[in-house]
Amino acid sequence: MEYSLSQAMEWSRLSSRKVFGRVLDELVSGHPECVVIVADVASSAGLENFAKNHPSQFVNAGIAEANMLAVATGMAETGKNVFVVTFAPFASMRCFEVARTYVGYMHANVKIVGLASGLSMGVGGNTHFGLEDVALMRAIPGMTVICPADCTETVKAVETALNFQGPMYIRLTGVNGNPIVYKGDYDFAVGKGVVLKEGSSVAVLANGLMVNESLRVAKLLSRSGVDATVVDLHTVKPLDEELLLRLAATHHTWITVEEHSVIGGLGAAITEFVRDHQLPVKLKALGLPDQFGPSGSYAYLMDYHHLTAKAIAEEITKFLQENNQ
Amino acid sequence: MNLQWELTTEKQHEIAAFARRMRLDMLEMMKHAGANGAHIGGAFSATEILAVLYCGILKVSPQNPLQPERDRFILSKGHTALALYSALFEAGFLSQEELMGFEDNAGHFSTHCCKYQEKGIELSSGSLGLGLGYGAGCALTAKRDQRDYDCVVLLGDGECNEGSVWEAVQFAAKYHLDNLVAVVDFNHQSLDGFTVDTMPIANFAEVFAGFGWNVVKINGNCIPEVVDAFLGVQRNGKPTAIIADTLKGKGVSFMENTVGWHHTVLTPQQYEEAKAELEVANGI
Numbered sequence: 001m002e003y004s005l006s007q008a009m010e011w012s013r014l015s016s017r018k019v020f021g022r023v024l025d026e027l028v029s030g031h032p033e034c035v036v037i038v039a040d041v042a043s044s045a046g047l048e049n050f051a052k053n054h055p056s057q058f059v060n061a062g063i064a065e066a067n068m069l070a071v072a073t074g075m076a077e078t079g080k081n082v083f084v085v086t087f088a089p090f091a092s093m094r095c096f097e098v099a100r101t102y103v104g105y106m107h108a109n110v111k112i113v114g115l116a117s118g119l120s121m122g123v124g125g126n127t128h129f130g131l132e133d134v135a136l137m138r139a140i141p142g143m144t145v146i147c148p149a150d151c152t153e154t155v156k157a158v159e160t161a162l163n164f165q166g167p168m169y170i171r172l173t174g175v176n177g178n179p180i181v182y183k184g185d186y187d188f189a190v191g192k193g194v195v196l197k198e199g200s201s202v203a204v205l206a207n208g209l210m211v212n213e214s215l216r217v218a219k220l221l222s223r224s225g226v227d228a229t230v231v232d233l234h235t236v237k238p239l240d241e242e243l244l245l246r247l248a249a250t251h252h253t254w255i256t257v258e259e260h261s262v263i264g265g266l267g268a269a270i271t272e273f274v275r276d277h278q279l280p281v282k283l284k285a286l287g288l289p290d291q292f293g294p295s296g297s298y299a300y301l302m303d304y305h306h307l308t309a310k311a312i313a314e315e316i317t318k319f320l321q322e323n324n325q
Numbered sequence: 326m327n328l329q330w331e332l333t334t335e336k337q338h339e340i341a342a343f344a345r346r347m348r349l350d351m352l353e354m355m356k357h358a359g360a361n362g363a364h365i366g367g368a369f370s371a372t373e374i375l376a377v378l379y380c381g382i383l384k385v386s387p388q389n390p391l392q393p394e395r396d397r398f399i400l401s402k403g404h405t406a407l408a409l410y411s412a413l414f415e416a417g418f419l420s421q422e423e424l425m426g427f428e429d430n431a432g433h434f435s436t437h438c439c440k441y442q443e444k445g446i447e448l449s450s451g452s453l454g455l456g457l458g459y460g461a462g463c464a465l466t467a468k469r470d471q472r473d474y475d476c477v478v479l480l481g482d483g484e485c486n487e488g489s490v491w492e493a494v495q496f497a498a499k500y501h502l503d504n505l506v507a508v509v510d511f512n513h514q515s516l517d518g519f520t521v522d523t524m525p526i527a528n529f530a531e532v533f534a535g536f537g538w539n540v541v542k543i544n545g546n547c548i549p550e551v552v553d554a555f556l557g558v559q560r561n562g563k564p565t566a567i568i569a570d571t572l573k574g575k576g577v578s579f580m581e582n583t584v585g586w587h588h589t590v591l592t593p594q595q596y597e598e599a600k601a602e603l604e605v606a607n608g609i
Binding site for chain 2: 061062064066068070071079097101106
């Protein structure tokens with residue numbers, strides 16, 4: 001796959017979920033073992049051409065997510081690498097037990113792709129929001145959980161998943177005009193965070209669209225003399241332990257930022273890590289509150305939940321003041 | 326599946342003896358499990374079905390259990406794993422020691438089966454309503470890649486309360502999976518009692534047919550009828566449902582069709598009585 005700024009711009013215009021299907025259509029050549037199963041969402045996932053070009057590798061299971069995952073497990077156990085695709089709440093919740101007991105327990109070679117997660121569905125409201133998907137998927141033993149920062153990283157994740165053995169959840173967020181974090185090629189590996197900006201005092205750990213927002217946060221903080229490090233922790237499970245332990249030696253304030261409930265997501269994973277390693281770190285977890293919020297445009301909702309760069313920077317400044325730093 | 330054979334009297338006796346030994350094995354396993362108990366009722370109802378499958382229908386081999394072109398037997402009603410273990414023992418996949426590891430601490434042979442393909446256990450089941458979808462997935466791989474195996478899924482009638490069963494039924498029809506056979510062990514009971522009381526079930530034959538399946542109705546405890554049902558499976562672009570009317574607890578008169586034998590513990594006296602009855606049964 002070619003990675004470049006112009007490519008990143010084109011992908012950004014499409015949105016991560018359309019990019020998923022678009023690039024899989026190209027990347028699947030040379031992967032006869034790859035099968036894509038959708039629950040009536042081929043067009044929503046940009047898979048129209050994939051379905052036309054690779055009919056023997058495409059299955060539409062209809063609006064029946066539990067069966068989709070059971071079928072996927074059967075296909076995986078007979079030699080396939082199966083991508084199951086639907087909107088994040090249905091991919092994670094409607095068929096959660098199948099994900100846990102079939103995909104997880106049997107360690108099946110299935111990639112669960114949650115489309116339009118977080119608040120991407122905007123005016124669609126809470127039925128279509130992915131608020132708890134990371135919490136659920138992270139709780140399944142052996143499940144790798146990846147939340148790409150932008151469309152380029154979505155492509156990296158898909159490329160990786162094609163060559164990855166075992167269960168994986170890929171959480172796609174954002175709408176058309178996804179902010180661009182990666183303007184060209186870079187090293188992507190499961191379980192390896194990417195340090196996007198090296199700072200010295202505060203570490204901002206983010207995933208999904210909050211990575212780009214966190215880069216903007218760092219710029220705002222630098223105006224008041226705070227030199228923040230920004231890390232794209234695209235893999236929530238397994239965490240990049242090496243990177244986190246290294247960070248702990250130099251950064252004593254960590255802020256996690258995610259477009260997910262504060263219960264069970266990246267913030268919780270980092271909290272558990274800090275607890276388990278007894279790290280001397282002051283930790284603040286920013287994300288969506290433990291309540292059902294309003295529907296509205298994506299931009300409105302980010303503003304409402306204080307997940308804009310300005311609001312995040314204010315929270316961090318306040319937190320630093322409270323901790324006398 | 327091996328479908329090119331005839332049921333001779335000799336073969337019928339072989340299958341009946343296999344079934345009888347399965348029930349005696351299960352009784353010993355249940356005794357071994359002691360206070361942990363066992364799902365004996367639904368295991369006994371399915372015994373003839375499993376005996377027929379492992380006595381000539383399924384293309385599986387204990388010498389080569391992972392052979393890619395083996396038939397897949399999918400025990401969707403996973404709580405009756407003891408019936409599968411006993412069939413696998415009688416067919417040479419499991420040793421006596423393994424069989425008697427049933428429900429042991431940290432053992433491989435738990436109440437609900439855990440994937441162990443080297444020993445003939447295709448999947449981890451016990452969560453009801455999912456095995457047919459799994460089987461459909463295996464069958465679709467075979468169709469797409471022109472592979473030479475069939476998939477047989479054993480469902481319970483209570484299990485068919487689960488909506489996901491019917492998701493899989495429509496899926497299999499859409500993809501013309503005539504290499505997929507669903508057997509409903511229609512023993513008329515679930516955990517709480519008779520299924521007609523717990524959740525009345527629509528006419529299975531009509532519903533499967535309505536979804537576009539081939540349907541055969543048989544007495545699932547009658548070996549010749551079970552054999553005929555499998556040998557008669559058609560390759561006509563439709564999956565086949567075998568609605569097997571059975572008796573829960575079949576083979577032991579005090580268990581047969583009596584509520585309370587879904588999952589239970591045997592008293593020493595019950596064990597002796599059951600054993601005495603099973604030893605003299607001809608099982609045909």
